[in-house]
Amino acid sequence: MQRKSMKTVMQGALLLSVASLIAKILSAVYRVPFQNMVGNTGFYVYQQIYPIYGIGMTFALSGLPMFISKLVAENESAENKLTLISRLFIILAGFSVALFLFLQGFALPIASTMGDPSLTPIIRSVSWMFLFSPFLAISRGYFQGQYDMRPTALSQLVEQAIRVTVILVVAYWAMSQRWNVYKMGTWAMSSAPIAAIFASAVMLYAVRARHLKVTAAIKRPVLSSYGHLAKRMLIEGGTISLFASMMVLLQLVDSFTVMRGLMIQGLPSMIAKSIKGVYDRGQPLVQLGLVVATSFSSSLLPSLTETLNRGFHSQFVRQANTVVRISVAIATAASVGLIALMPEVNVLLFGNQQGNRMLSVYVLSIILATLIMIDNSILQSLNQFMVTIAGLAIGLLIKIMFNQWAVVRFGAIGASWVTVVALLGMAGFLRHQLRNENLAAFKRGFLGKLLLISLIMMGAVRVAMPIGNWLTAAWSPRMAALFDASLGILVGVLVFMLLALKLNLLTLREWLLLPKANHWLRWFKK
Known part of the structure; x- marks a missing residue:
């Protein structure tokens, strides 16, 4: 050829x-x-x-x-x-x-x-x-x-x-x-x-x-x-x-357990179906969040295998840790931003605020699923296929064992929490395996800084919402939600970026890997 x-x-x-x-x-x-x-x-x-x-x-x-x-x-x-x-x-x-x-x-x-x-x-x-x-x-x-x-x-x-x-x-x-x-x-x-x-x-x-x-x-x-x-x-x-198909497999477990759990709880069939329909709103939200979070990192991952094949192990470790940190930072900003704007996003996309708490818990999956996907790719570049299968099995086992019980005990929000816990178990297992390869990406207080920045960003977004509500008082609910969500996104991005730069969440080399970074970094520095 x-x-x-x-x-x-x-x-x-x-x-x-x-x-x-x-x-x-x-x-x-x-x-x-x-x-x-x-x-x-x-x-x-x-x-x-x-x-x-x-x-x-x-x-x-x-x-x-x-x-x-x-x-x-x-x-x-x-x-x-x-x-x-x-x-x-x-x-x-x-x-x-x-x-x-x-x-x-x-x-x-x-x-x-x-x-x-x-x-x-x-x-x-x-x-x-x-x-x-x-x-x-x-x-x-x-x-x-x-x-x-x-x-x-x-x-x-x-x-x-x-x-x-x-x-x-x-x-x-x-x-x-x-x-x-x-x-x-x-x-x-x-x-x-x-x-x-x-x-x-x-x-x-x-x-x-x-x-x-x-x-x-x-x-x-x-x-x-x-x-x-x-x-x-x-x-x-x-x-x-x-x-x-990790997230789809978790959704498959939901198909067999959420509806049944709601009916065991005593809800009539039609109400249980409607609640499951509201719960399913979380899936496109997570899917969009994952697209944003993984689109950049996936472009860097092919170079990992090439670097490892050339014998540059220290460079491989540095690149892998960089991909993890950037991906988790973007995923956390997307997830926490969605939580902060959930009332507005729910009205904008679906016409009402049904299931705000349940969906807010569900979108935490964006952070963990992003981390799992990146860790899986790194482990596969190291040819550790059985480790990734074991991690997936742990997550599925948690979901299968506890999902219906959680729905019966807490309602549909229980399924959201079990999804998060299942992904947390999977992510924890894969992270433990990567630490053995000297791939501990979260050092120098990274997670603490990220949590602080995210909480301040969430507070700033919610503080800005009354301004949007005042300006859009005479508008239709969906148009008002569109304006409020746009305002919240603008405030959230500005606050997150300013604090991330101020607290040195990422190194200058890591920032410069982002698209057009040299242009907008100068603006934020001013």
Whole structure:
């Protein structure tokens, strides 16, 4: 294969990162108008089944393609690459068909375990997407392994755009035709296989344009057997995919426990569904927070593996600690800012202030999830896959063991607290493992300074709110909330940055890693 220049590789990585960022923003933002159209109960119906889609999407979009691209890059000859992906396709197709049949056959027991048998057709609707996952994962992984990110990026954007369009059109039509929420949910979830068809068409065009004869390669001998490939896919590919879908896995536990817990508490079914719909508002908020917090750090992480491979361990430690500190600082500012502005944000996005306390607790997940994602990437660059799996298992175990009990005891806010505690257990375990590698990022009173700055910022934002309320007294609730939130963001950013610079939260070298830092640092210094 012709060797690709580093410039081409970096351009491809940037293209894929931008496409991924746009797709994540689309995936978070569409839920706001969707919830506004279908209400709390309609949102509950959709979000109950969403984790099944989310896990499947993560495997087909990021987790498995990343693993497959690594295997493709390990092989030199074009023939071996094609033989490899043909065998991987057969393995993955077997898993996917089995999962499709399982979801079709056991949709009713799954829905009943969630506490709502009426969800059965929605589970069957989303299951069709798994039939397209093998081709999407294999084709994306192959092109990424060839350092050609364009097909993956385009298919990713097409998939999300089609899915979001279908969902919003269904929501509007369901509202105008007065469909019941389960019929709406079934059609909304059909957006997953429909979007997968369009994404597959994009990848099929790319395969044909490059004249790849995959079927002819199946009978060729290859170094790895089916068993060996399946084992690597399960361990390495599974690790990458599971961590990429960490928050979705926690949401899956919520789907099986929150609704049931509220009903055990004694709430009528309709009220329990509405409360679960309010609880689910936290997911797009966290998703948006994670996009902001991880977009910068993810651009620095690929250099860690390269630095380590060159034998520059001290430089690796310095870079890793820098990424952790910057990411946690940004995530904390985003999380605490959301908490301070939760009444205004809730009205702006969802039309009322239902669940303010519950959502305020839930968005603390932004800080811990960001730290976990960064630590996971660092540990994977050190090839410590089993450590990351153990950390994920700890978090899931905490969530599974205590979630329903917490909902019965404290209401839906209990599930928010258990999510935070589960992530805290996961983060604590991974941090402990990294300290053994001399990667203790939080030194010199960093966490104490960050806590102090965040509390002062929160106080300043809340002090500024009466000014906004006075200025917008005659405005509509949503327009007033928009102005108040904008004012709060401005005050919060100014206070956070001024205090962070005053207290030397980050070093000058770390500040300069941020985009356009030399320009706005001069302004703040004045």
